[in-house]
Amino acid sequence: METMIRKFREAVIKQKAFNYILNVTGWDSETEAPHGSFARRSEMLGIISQEAFRLYVSPEYQEVVNSLFAKSDELDDITRREIKKAKKALDKIVKIPEKEYVEYQKLLSLTQIIWEDAKANNDYDSFKTNLSEIIRYNKLFIKHYGIDNHPYNILLDEFEEDMTMKDYDQLFDLLKAELVPFVKQVIAAEKPRDENFMNAFYPKDLQMLFSNRLMDIMAFDKSHGLIKTSVHPFTWNTSPADVRFTTHCWENQVFSSIFSTIHELGHATYEQQIDEKWDNTLLSGGTSCGIHESQSRFYENIIGRSQEFWNTHFPDLKAVFPEQFANVTVDDIVMAVNKVQRSMIRTEADELTYSLHVMVRYELEKKIFSDEISIDDLPQAWNELMIEYLGIEPKNNTEGILQDVHWSGGMFGYFPTYALGSAFAAQIYYTMKKDIDIEAITKEPNLKKINAWLKEKIHHYGSSKTAKEILKEVTNEDFNPEYYLRYLKEKYTALYL
Amino acid sequence: METMIRKFREAVIKQKAFNYILNVTGWDSETEAPHGSFARRSEMLGIISQEAFRLYVSPEYQEVVNSLFAKSDELDDITRREIKKAKKALDKIVKIPEKEYVEYQKLLSLTQIIWEDAKANNDYDSFKTNLSEIIRYNKLFIKHYGIDNHPYNILLDEFEEDMTMKDYDQLFDLLKAELVPFVKQVIAAEKPRDENFMNAFYPKDLQMLFSNRLMDIMAFDKSHGLIKTSVHPFTWNTSPADVRFTTHCWENQVFSSIFSTIHELGHATYEQQIDEKWDNTLLSGGTSCGIHESQSRFYENIIGRSQEFWNTHFPDLKAVFPEQFANVTVDDIVMAVNKVQRSMIRTEADELTYSLHVMVRYELEKKIFSDEISIDDLPQAWNELMIEYLGIEPKNNTEGILQDVHWSGGMFGYFPTYALGSAFAAQIYYTMKKDIDIEAITKEPNLKKINAWLKEKIHHYGSSKTAKEILKEVTNEDFNPEYYLRYLKEKYTALYL
Numbered sequence: 001m002e003t004m005i006r007k008f009r010e011a012v013i014k015q016k017a018f019n020y021i022l023n024v025t026g027w028d029s030e031t032e033a034p035h036g037s038f039a040r041r042s043e044m045l046g047i048i049s050q051e052a053f054r055l056y057v058s059p060e061y062q063e064v065v066n067s068l069f070a071k072s073d074e075l076d077d078i079t080r081r082e083i084k085k086a087k088k089a090l091d092k093i094v095k096i097p098e099k100e101y102v103e104y105q106k107l108l109s110l111t112q113i114i115w116e117d118a119k120a121n122n123d124y125d126s127f128k129t130n131l132s133e134i135i136r137y138n139k140l141f142i143k144h145y146g147i148d149n150h151p152y153n154i155l156l157d158e159f160e161e162d163m164t165m166k167d168y169d170q171l172f173d174l175l176k177a178e179l180v181p182f183v184k185q186v187i188a189a190e191k192p193r194d195e196n197f198m199n200a201f202y203p204k205d206l207q208m209l210f211s212n213r214l215m216d217i218m219a220f221d222k223s224h225g226l227i228k229t230s231v232h233p234f235t236w237n238t239s240p241a242d243v244r245f246t247t248h249c250w251e252n253q254v255f256s257s258i259f260s261t262i263h264e265l266g267h268a269t270y271e272q273q274i275d276e277k278w279d280n281t282l283l284s285g286g287t288s289c290g291i292h293e294s295q296s297r298f299y300e301n302i303i304g305r306s307q308e309f310w311n312t313h314f315p316d317l318k319a320v321f322p323e324q325f326a327n328v329t330v331d332d333i334v335m336a337v338n339k340v341q342r343s344m345i346r347t348e349a350d351e352l353t354y355s356l357h358v359m360v361r362y363e364l365e366k367k368i369f370s371d372e373i374s375i376d377d378l379p380q381a382w383n384e385l386m387i388e389y390l391g392i393e394p395k396n397n398t399e400g401i402l403q404d405v406h407w408s409g410g411m412f413g414y415f416p417t418y419a420l421g422s423a424f425a426a427q428i429y430y431t432m433k434k435d436i437d438i439e440a441i442t443k444e445p446n447l448k449k450i451n452a453w454l455k456e457k458i459h460h461y462g463s464s465k466t467a468k469e470i471l472k473e474v475t476n477e478d479f480n481p482e483y484y485l486r487y488l489k490e491k492y493t494a495l496y497l
Numbered sequence: 498m499e500t501m502i503r504k505f506r507e508a509v510i511k512q513k514a515f516n517y518i519l520n521v522t523g524w525d526s527e528t529e530a531p532h533g534s535f536a537r538r539s540e541m542l543g544i545i546s547q548e549a550f551r552l553y554v555s556p557e558y559q560e561v562v563n564s565l566f567a568k569s570d571e572l573d574d575i576t577r578r579e580i581k582k583a584k585k586a587l588d589k590i591v592k593i594p595e596k597e598y599v600e601y602q603k604l605l606s607l608t609q610i611i612w613e614d615a616k617a618n619n620d621y622d623s624f625k626t627n628l629s630e631i632i633r634y635n636k637l638f639i640k641h642y643g644i645d646n647h648p649y650n651i652l653l654d655e656f657e658e659d660m661t662m663k664d665y666d667q668l669f670d671l672l673k674a675e676l677v678p679f680v681k682q683v684i685a686a687e688k689p690r691d692e693n694f695m696n697a698f699y700p701k702d703l704q705m706l707f708s709n710r711l712m713d714i715m716a717f718d719k720s721h722g723l724i725k726t727s728v729h730p731f732t733w734n735t736s737p738a739d740v741r742f743t744t745h746c747w748e749n750q751v752f753s754s755i756f757s758t759i760h761e762l763g764h765a766t767y768e769q770q771i772d773e774k775w776d777n778t779l780l781s782g783g784t785s786c787g788i789h790e791s792q793s794r795f796y797e798n799i800i801g802r803s804q805e806f807w808n809t810h811f812p813d814l815k816a817v818f819p820e821q822f823a824n825v826t827v828d829d830i831v832m833a834v835n836k837v838q839r840s841m842i843r844t845e846a847d848e849l850t851y852s853l854h855v856m857v858r859y860e861l862e863k864k865i866f867s868d869e870i871s872i873d874d875l876p877q878a879w880n881e882l883m884i885e886y887l888g889i890e891p892k893n894n895t896e897g898i899l900q901d902v903h904w905s906g907g908m909f910g911y912f913p914t915y916a917l918g919s920a921f922a923a924q925i926y927y928t929m930k931k932d933i934d935i936e937a938i939t940k941e942p943n944l945k946k947i948n949a950w951l952k953e954k955i956h957h958y959g960s961s962k963t964a965k966e967i968l969k970e971v972t973n974e975d976f977n978p979e980y981y982l983r984y985l986k987e988k989y990t991a992l993y994l
Contacts, residue, residue, distance in 0.1 A: 013544060014544060014548075016541065016544075017541045017542075017544035017545050017548075018545070020538075020541040020545075021518050021519070021522055021541065021542075021545050022518070024521060024522045024525050025518055025521045025522070027525070028521050028524070028525060032723060032725075033739065034719070034720055034721055034722055034723050034739060034741075035720050036718070036720040036721035036738055036739070037721060037735075037738045037739035039738065040735070040736050040738040040739065040776070041517075041739070044513065044514045044517040044518065044735075045514075045518075047510065047511060047513075047514035048514050048515070048517075048518050051511075051514075051548070205702075221533070222531065223531055223532045223533040224531050224532075224533035224534060225531055226529060226531050228529075238534075238537070238541075239534075239537045241533055241534045241536065241537040241538075242530065242531060242533075242534035242537065242538070244531075279537065
């Protein structure tokens with residue numbers, strides 16, 4: 001037993017080291033590697049990935065995991081959780097024939113370019129063959145797994161453990177029944193306002209200066225992280241000792257940069273506050289997509305778009321851009337950053353309508369993996385759902401079904417976690433409110449006390465607890481989407497009705 | 498035989514992949530990894546280095562190399578050179594116990610930060626324990642090798658094959674005898690000039706703009722490389738497809754940035770012009786430190802500090818900094834960038850005195866590896882040599898013994914190659930002059946024709962020829978330090994005497 005555990009530890013730390021070094025290279029690829037370097041890079045990474053994969057599926061490692069799994073009862077709680085996780089992942093991966101896996105990876109890498117071109121040319125037909133193949137492989141892999149569950153549930157579980165269509169239906173049925181009509185009410189009540197300042201000229205270096213200010217406001221530990229720019233903002237980490245994120249700077253949309261930065265700082269704060277003791281275990285990193293997104297959405301929307309936040313930090317912003325904000329009031333800012341719109345693009349949607357965009361994708365994925373829709377009918381179905389939930393119809397497939405990168409990368413079951421994140425955030429928020437005075441803290445120079453609460457309740461655990469466990473322990477309740485609806489109704493009623 | 502060669506190729510490409518990924522991480526460490534990330538990093542790199550090391554010293558690889566080495570006569574010229582190189586490296590490395598190797602790598606990665614702090618705080622004492630450990634490991638490794646040669650010769654050979662103390666003494670004895678008094682003569686002849694423009698305020702972003710201009714002047718391929726900033730400028734590459742370099746920008750010393758950039762562009766041009774066919778062989782990359790440095794010194798000093806270069810490119814510089822250069826002439830620039838000074842910092846030293854700084858380090862390293870000096874006595878010995886060769890004494894250890902990064906990275910025997918580089922450059926220069934009209938090319942918008950000559954004569958070979966072979970083939974002579982002295986005397990006599 002002891003020998004097995006020692007062998008397991010050795011295997012885990014070796015996996016960690018390979019992941020670490022591949023991650024560092026990934027960061028370089030995403031943020032600065034020159035264009036002409038990628039052919040050589042993929043040749044070199046192919047060799048290292050193969051080395052890593054061989055360790056991972058080696059008979060020795062499989063034996064260690066299987067034999068420890070058989071004795072789960074005798075393991076301490078932490079090792080038992082690790083072994084459960086290792087066993088689950090291994091059971092899936094060893095069932096996929098290497099040939100199919102390699103072909104699928106090739107397909108994904110080819111599809112990336114095809115999707116980019118299809119989106120640029122509004123040409124769904126040129127994308128649908130590959131999309132169809134990606135879906136076929138996913139269904140095939142699900143069959144290989146041999147797990148007795150609805151295919152879509154298996155995909156959902158990959159991004160959010162133990163969350164099923166039943167849970168998501170509960171969330172989305174509520175949004176359909178209550179949020180869709182509420183959005184109509186809010187939009188009807190909106191009055192035109194002068195928002196020209198939103199699209200003034202904001203030099204990129206000054207936007208980065210303010211992003212640095214936001215890092216201080218959120219008490220980001222700069223000795224264990226950094227900010228850069230990239231086209232698509234993201235957070236990257238290998239351990240709490242090294243957490244990095246990117247933002248983008250569009251010169252005529254300063255708030256796009258600001259909320260990207262706050263959003264990523266939410267993810268980054270989570271990762272920085274995880275206890276280092278999980279570093280060499282399989283329980284490192286944030287526990288799930290939904291919980292991760294709840295942290296980014298909490299800081300971005302609940303804190304970052306609040307009246308109190310801008311009361312406190314508008315002077316900071318004005319100090320960086322005195323001319324651009326010369327005739328702007330705090331209320332102008334608050335209304336502008338909480339403007340509700342029937343929009344086409346999910347990533348640019350406002351807080352109130354965001355989950356309706358997610359709902360479109362959820363309904364379609366459910367149909368795809370229930371064999372209830374053909375690839376040819378997807379664009380039309382997308383557009384119909386947009387009309388039903390948001391009241392507008394995409395002009396073309398570029399702003400319709402082709403807008404997101406996810407499906408071209410084989411990510412089905414990921415989208416719903418975005419809505420889940422907002423819903424988790426609201427549920428956590430109502431608990432936090434009972435414990436600490438959020439409004440008062442938001443008036444302070446930084447958000448350290450909010451960070452501290454989240455660290456104690458959620459962050460420090462890493463993935464040693466599941467999302468469901470955390471939610472239950474923190475809020476004393478299972479997942480309850482009513483909080484999300486309540487939060488949105490309270491906030492937008494106060495702003496608009 | 499064929500099987501052995503196939504196995505050798507497979508092993509080489511795997512080594513390449515590990516080097517590649519470790520190099521990418523190294524670039525990240527040098528240019529942006531947050532301070533607090535290094536403890537975790539060294540833990541992870543320790544594991545990957547160990548994996549790489551195991552492949553490298555595996556009995557299978559040793560058998561392949563030894564058996565091919567035994568049949569060297571039957572190999573093609575390229576494979577024979579690779580095997581000779583592999584055998585030489587292997588003979589050394591197999592003698593180092595794995596544990597010691599891994600511990601040494603960890604020590605080096607930790608020492609980097611300790612040196613940075615020590616330098617920032619003028620605190621030699623906080624550095625000397627690690628320095629002493631690094632030296633101890635190097636002496637230990639030399640003992641393990643069991644090669645019948647002076648320890649310092651073994652180190653010298655690692656950076657410049659077949660060059661020994663005898664060769665370097667020949668160079669440095671000449672400099673001691675001729676250059677030290679010539680410097681005194683030049684300094685005595687210097688007249689005060691108005692050089693206030695040298696220390697005007699030059700914003701960092703504009704310095705980077707001009708560095709980008711220099712990349713165009715030197716015809717650097719930006720799709721296969723990039724520039725960043727770091728404290729200590731350096732060039733980095735994994736293959737001709739990805740060549741990066743750094744410069745530094747001090748707001749009151751624009752020429753420091755300019756010549757750092759040109760210098761690194763010299764290294765970078767060499768690496769970019771190597772034939773890609775060497776990528777998966779052991780003959781990739783520049784052939785030796787001395788030849789590498791000859792390329793950077795050639796562009797920096799022989800071209801970059803010439804009258805012709807500034808006749809052509811002063812307007813470019815003035816376009817970026819119109820106010821700072823409003824009342825400055827080309828001659829002012831040429832005299833200022835060729836000013837001879839008794840200065841403290843090697844990297845900031847002028848062309849004429851530069852090798853005297855190297856001589857200080859050479860003498861100390863000789864003493865260290867002859868066991869003729871203690872770690873405690875190094876700072877004082879440094880200062881005494883500075884007085885002897887340059888006539889000045891460092892005020893503190895930050896501008897004395899702590900100034901260079903090399904020893905903190907375990908690089909002993911490297912410094913002398915810097916002086917060798919300048920000497921090689923001069924010898925190559927006198928040959929180039931016979932082939933092409935350097936002055937005329939320097940008047941053109943870019944230096945493509947000089948690049949082309951160097952590519953044909955030196956660069957494209959990678960390390961498929963040794964430094965000594967290249968020098969002989971290009972100049973029709975063995976290494977001859979008299980060219981260096983001749984070049985310096987001609988140039989500075991014309992400028993000052």
